[in-house]
Amino acid sequence: MTLTELLQQNFMQHALLASLLVSVTCGVIGALVVVNRLTFMAGGIAHTAYGGVGLAFFLGAPVLPTAGAFTAGAAMLLGTLTLKKRERTDTLIGVIWAAGMAFGIIMINLTPGYNVGLMSYLFGSILTVPASDLWLMLGIDVVIVSLTLYFYRDILSFSFDPDFARSRGIPVQWLYFMILIMVAEAVVMMIQVVGLILVIALLTLPPYLAERHTKSLAGLMVGSGMWSFVFCLGGLWVAYQFDLSSGASIIATACAFYLAVAGGQKLWNLMSRQEKTAA
């Protein structure tokens, strides 16, 4: 099949659209996760989402909306618990992480029949995204980008220095919950692309690569989104060429870029040092 023929296929057009839509969210939320040091929290939320997937299977309800509501609730619970017991944040995340997964597995166990599609939520399946999910992803994009633009100054101040933000009268707890719910919805959206096991990589690797060349949070969001789109396209190509799992291919592409950039940087620093020594 030629590239033109491939691009005319419905599943590939959906995959490209899903890549674009998920990259927008990835850019915004990935930057927020990294600057607010919420990586472990995001990992907990992502794995808790499995409880929502299991619940959807058990109830026979649409997966993404059910998982979205379940994960938002779990994020609120995590936010409340971690605010009350800050010194126990990592323990509490670990508990909710495992509890969400266990709940999902039990729900699946209680669901009659064999659920073939379950693996796609663990490792992603961008090539099977239906049109209805694309509309849902677009809706999540619009909400996340709108909220971030409207509250940008508050989010920026909160992310840099929460105490100072509070002293300015900014409702930081409200913002914290808003960010956690946005992370929850982003995670549910990304489950389609890379699966909940691999979500963290797509949230953290793009900001890592983008932060070297940006002096603003907005710039970090845009740069992360662009890197994310590159990873999704690259991963799709790798998956197609070598007949591999799309989710794993996307993350492998991201990791390869990360290693190339980090290695290249080290090499460049080494060569610069040697040149200086020689001079």
Added chain:
Amino acid sequence: MDSHSQKAITPEPIIQLRNVAFDFENTRALSDINIDIARGEFIAVIGPNGGGKTTLMRLILGLLTPTEGEVRIFGERPGANPDRIGYVPQHSNTSPGFPASVEQVVLMGLAQGNSLLGKRRGIRYTREERAQAEHAMRRAGVSDLGKRRLNELSGGQRQRVLIARALITQPELLILDEPLSNIDPYGRQCILETLTGLDSQTTVVMVSHDLGITANAVTGIIAVNRFALASSDAKLTPAMLDLMYGIHEAGCPVHSLLQQMVETMPAENKPTDGKTASGNSHDTH
């Protein structure tokens, strides 16, 4: 400075604490605090680590609510006038790797949360807002660093950037939490010059655990170690030294240490009777 001092005739104090106590997880962190601070004063809040200095500042800022007593700032509840108060935390509380230039950090001082709706918002700042930032950076001596990132600056420069962020709203009250910690002597001097160069109507309350910070501009001292003692003449009293360091674990040679500290202090700041005190007096008046 305190309500029973020689400055009793000064107008309504801008900071008033009455019988304030604060419990942290069922442990009393501050007890029976009575403080008045008048406009234009430069107050050094000193005391040992864990003595409650930062808790006291957080009560004044409205970041904590007292368990007992009342705090009034500009005659109102703390937090009611965010534009009139500038808060400067320790630079080490912020991440130097944060993706923001110095100018953007200073502009964060304009963020305002009185109402989530109907305020100027958006990613781009107006020319007027940038002029405010420029003015604040000039006052803090960092106007040539506007385009740099925080991780390219020294600790002292980063601290002055946070001072500029607090100054952008031209506050009447500046509260600084250990701004001289982890700063080299040159950086400390720059920060002190920035603070002493402020408008005489600006009230400065600066926390430090270093007795040596009592710079020329300091008009009063508050010693804090669960209780508080105030002095209106910028001189440490034996009772203050005792409050801060008199209670100690058995075997800790606190008194000889204090003697050394007092000997190395500037002459004008030494205790008035020239010796350290013993005993456990905690009179907050």
